[in-house]
Amino acid sequence: MKVLRRSSKAAIWSEAYRRSALSIGFVPTLGGLHEGHLSLVRQARLECDRVAVSIYLNPSQFNSDEDLESYPCDLDADIESCRAEGVDLVLLGQQEDFFPENFQSWVLVEDLARELCGAGRPGHFRGVCTVVTQLFHVIRPHRAYFGLKDFQQAKIVKKLTEELLFDVEICLMPTIRSQDGLALSSRNDRLTETQRAAAPALHEVLIEAGNLISSGETSAKAVKEFLLSRLAGVAGCELEYVEVLSAATLGEFPGQVLNTSGEGVLVALAIIFEEVRLIDNIQVQDAGVSDQVESGSEGGS
Numbered sequence: 001m002k003v004l005r006r007s008s009k010a011a012i013w014s015e016a017y018r019r020s021a022l023s024i025g026f027v028p029t030l031g032g033l034h035e036g037h038l039s040l041v042r043q044a045r046l047e048c049d050r051v052a053v054s055i056y057l058n059p060s061q062f063n064s065d066e067d068l069e070s071y072p073c074d075l076d077a078d079i080e081s082c083r084a085e086g087v088d089l090v091l092l093g094q095q096e097d098f099f100p101e102n103f104q105s106w107v108l109v110e111d112l113a114r115e116l117c118g119a120g121r122p123g124h125f126r127g128v129c130t131v132v133t134q135l136f137h138v139i140r141p142h143r144a145y146f147g148l149k150d151f152q153q154a155k156i157v158k159k160l161t162e163e164l165l166f167d168v169e170i171c172l173m174p175t176i177r178s179q180d181g182l183a184l185s186s187r188n189d190r191l192t193e194t195q196r197a198a199a200p201a202l203h204e205v206l207i208e209a210g211n212l213i214s215s216g217e218t219s220a221k222a223v224k225e226f227l228l229s230r231l232a233g234v235a236g237c238e239l240e241y242v243e244v245l246s247a248a249t250l251g252e253f254p255g256q257v258l259n260t261s262g263e264g265v266l267v268a269l270a271i272i273f274e275e276v277r278l279i280d281n282i283q284v285q286d287a288g289v290s291d292q293v294e295s296g297s298e299g300g301s
Contacts, residue, residue, distance in 0.1 A: 001083050003090045007097040007138045013089055014052070014140050022049035026141030026168075028132060031055045031073040032186030033081050036176040040145040041085045043173060052139050053082050056093025060127030070275070072186050091139070098134055107133045109156045109163075115250050116152045116268055117279065120240055128153060129160055136161075141168050149175040149183045151266060151281045152250060175280075175291075177203065183280045195273040198235050202271060205230045206282045209244075209267050210289035213258060220244040220256040227269070240270040240277070247283050260286050 004010050017024055025044030029037050033055075044051045055078055062068040075092070082090050106126050112118075113125040136144070144161075146154045158170045176184045181203035182196075191199060209227050217223060227242045246253055247263040258265050264285035271278055283290040 001087055001090065003079060003092065005092045005094055007091070007093070007134075010052070010089065010091045011138050011140075014138070017050050018140060023142040024048060024139065025051045026054070026135070026139050026144045027051070028054045028056075028135050028144070028146075029078075030057050030071065030186070031075065031078050032071065033078045034184050034186060036147055036149065036184040038081060038085055039176055040147060040173055041082070041087060043171065044143065044145050045086055047171075048143055050088045051086070052089040052091065052141065053087050054091040054093055054135055054139070055079075056091070056098070056131065056135075058093070058098070058127055058131045059095070060099065060130065061124050062127075063121045063124060066275070067277075070190065072189050091135075093131075093135075098131055106130050107160065107164075109159045112152065112156045112159055112250050115245065116241060116243055117270065118152065120270070125153070125156055129156065132157055132160065133164065136166050136168060143169045143171050145171045145173060147173050147175060149185070149280065151247075151268065151283075155250060181207075183278075185278060187276050187278060190276045191273060195236055195276065198237065199273070199278065201234045202231075202237075202269065202278065202280050205234075206267055206269065206280060207289060207291065210282045210284045210291070213260065213265055213267075213284045214288040218258045220253060220258055223258070223267070227267070231269070231271070234271070237271040237273055240272055242269040243267075260284055264290070 014024060025048030027040045027044055041051060057071060059068055079090055107129040108126045109129060118125050146157055148154055154172045161168055161170050180200040182200045205227060209223050212223060212226060223244045224242060231239055245251060245266050247266040253259055264283050266281055266283055268281035
């Protein structure tokens with residue numbers, strides 16, 4: 001396994017394998033690797049000849065220095081995890097490669113970034129889109145893997161890839177969960193024992209809301225009111241947002257009348273336990289609740 005610190009060297013690595021007609025799978029991360037990230041690596045390993053992982057704690061997608069500094073990372077452990085999973089290349093991103101002095105060239109998918117995490121975290125998705133664009137130019141993967149726990153991010157990256165004409169397939173993978181239902185996140189390690197005991201209620205509430213929609217509820221307002229009433233009973237959490245939106249557009253349904261055809265309904269929330277921010281979501285389609293429980297990633301948040 002190669003561990004490289006400069007993007008220029010990673011680009012040379014990629015070019016050699018592309019010239020040999022070998023496929024490259026790519027998993028971009030912030031670090032703090034957990035089972036969710038590693039499930040993406042394993043999927044890439046199954047589908048591609050070579051696998052690259054980037055570890056870059058991208059400062060441009062954080063909204064405060066405190067959040068950036070408290071992000072849990074163990075670089076040595078992350079590298080060893082990649083080695084154990086048969087990764088071929090780990091790129092340790094460097095600030096001077098991605099954001100040199102007087103950097104001005106930002107990338108943003110505007111409409112999809114307006115709601116959910118985009119509403120409360122100004123500039124977050126601009127940072128995500130810009131670095132993903134840079135990494136795609138460096139690694140030039142045939143397939144890139146993202147987890148649906150970060151549903152909005154996954155949709156934005158897919159849209160970016162299509163509209164900027166990248167020759168890469170975006171593979172969206174379901175969310176990995178602990179046995180009690182809590183979506184895996186690098187931030188889970190920062191929860192206190194009491195907070196960790198309360199956190200699985202987030203998934204339980206989402207499932208209940210999904211069942212409400214599957215049983216025939218068509219009012220987005222009614223589902224949101226149900227969610228708010230149930231979340232009010234989760235000890236110690238502060239609500240950032242709870243939304244019931246179109247999974248296809250991340251916008252409101254016309255007249256707020258829910259429609260489960262096509263990509264269906266996205267029920268999403270973000271909560272804060274003191275300084276620990278957690279997000280989760282489910283999709284509801286014609287067949288009922290579609291909850292991603294077998295694989296996924298922290299992705300970029």
